[in-house]
Amino acid sequence: MRLATWNVNSVRARLDRVLAWIDRSDVDVVALQETKCKDEQFPEQAFLDLGYEVAHHGLSQWNGVALVSRVGLEDVSTRFSTDVPQFGEPAVTEARAIGATCGGVRVWSLYVPNGRGLEDPHYVYKLAWLQALRSAGAGWLAQDPQAQVALVGDFNVAPTDDDVWDVDFFAGATHVSEPERAEFRSLVDAGFADVVRPYAPGPGTYTYWDYTQLRFPKRQGMRIDFVLGSPALAGRVTGATIDREERKGKGASDHAPVVVELAPNA
DNA sequence: ATGACCTGTACGACAGGA
Numbered sequence: 001m002r003l004a005t006w007n008v009n010s011v012r013a014r015l016d017r018v019l020a021w022i023d024r025s026d027v028d029v030v031a032l033q034e035t036k037c038k039d040e041q042f043p044e045q046a047f048l049d050l051g052y053e054v055a056h057h058g059l060s061q062w063n064g065v066a067l068v069s070r071v072g073l074e075d076v077s078t079r080f081s082t083d084v085p086q087f088g089e090p091a092v093t094e095a096r097a098i099g100a101t102c103g104g105v106r107v108w109s110l111y112v113p114n115g116r117g118l119e120d121p122h123y124v125y126k127l128a129w130l131q132a133l134r135s136a137g138a139g140w141l142a143q144d145p146q147a148q149v150a151l152v153g154d155f156n157v158a159p160t161d162d163d164v165w166d167v168d169f170f171a172g173a174t175h176v177s178e179p180e181r182a183e184f185r186s187l188v189d190a191g192f193a194d195v196v197r198p199y200a201p202g203p204g205t206y207t208y209w210d211y212t213q214l215r216f217p218k219r220q221g222m223r224i225d226f227v228l229g230s231p232a233l234a235g236r237v238t239g240a241t242i243d244r245e246e247r248k249g250k251g252a253s254d255h256a257p258v259v260v261e262l263a264p265n266a
Numbered sequence: 267a268t269g270a271c272c273t274g275t276a277c278g279a280c281a282g283g284a
Contacts, residue, residue, distance in 0.1 A: 061274045211271035248268050
């Protein structure tokens with residue numbers, strides 16, 4: 001089974017590119033982030049025509065996550081726990097998570113809050129959101145240590161200094177702060193391994209490049225998109241790639257797709 | 267070459283991104 005995650009930065013603005021990539025990449029399950037539309041605006045029929053089912057969760061022009069699958073899409077949920085942190089005044093729950101069982105794997109498409117700045121309320125929200133995710137994930141594994149779970153998406157955290165093109169450039173910014181990195185590590189420590197890294201070693205290996213300042217051709221990026229697998233899932237991984245070719249050219253998302261190859265379930 | 271911000275909303279900027 002081939003499982004992918006991709007922050008598409010609007011599914012409608014680059015629908016042709018998204019469909020073409022899925023069609024040629026032979027992927028069974030694709031988790032999308034930043035679809036930037038409401039459910040009724042999601043171009044579902046185009047995915048159905050390709051032979052994939054879709055579950056989408058979008059509440060406004062912001063955020064939005066989806067799961068696309070040709071190996072089943074069951075038990076869809078749009079919250080990983082009963083106490084996902086809210087944001088804003090008045091407080092609202094944003095469309096940042098959708099989970100479903102696809103081909104025997106519980107897949108969560110996640111779009112972790114950006115944080116905006118270290119003194120911003122959004123940063124507090126980001127840390128709380130990651131903590132809630134870790135708590136939920138740890139609970140699933142406590143209930144079933146053999147659970148096949150994939151936590152995938154845009155985590156908006158660069159876990160180590162090797163995951164950004166210039167540490168000094170990001171000094172004092174979000175994505176690299178110690179509290180964010182600690183939350184990411186605790187997710188890994190809870191049993192969710194970064195299954196891509198062994199196949200995409202660094203430094204200099206990234207999944208995101210800013211649109212400005214020629215960041216992509218200069219290879220100045222960040223590694224912030226991940227596939228984190230439970231022990232049972234991680235044991236099935238036989239390969240992984242970051243498809244930086246898809247970052248090239250006109251109309252690209254600023255994130256590259258990340259693909260993981262899984263051996264058949266024993 | 268990989269190339270000099272982009273998207274949604276709404277129609278002029280502005281929020282949000284990271």
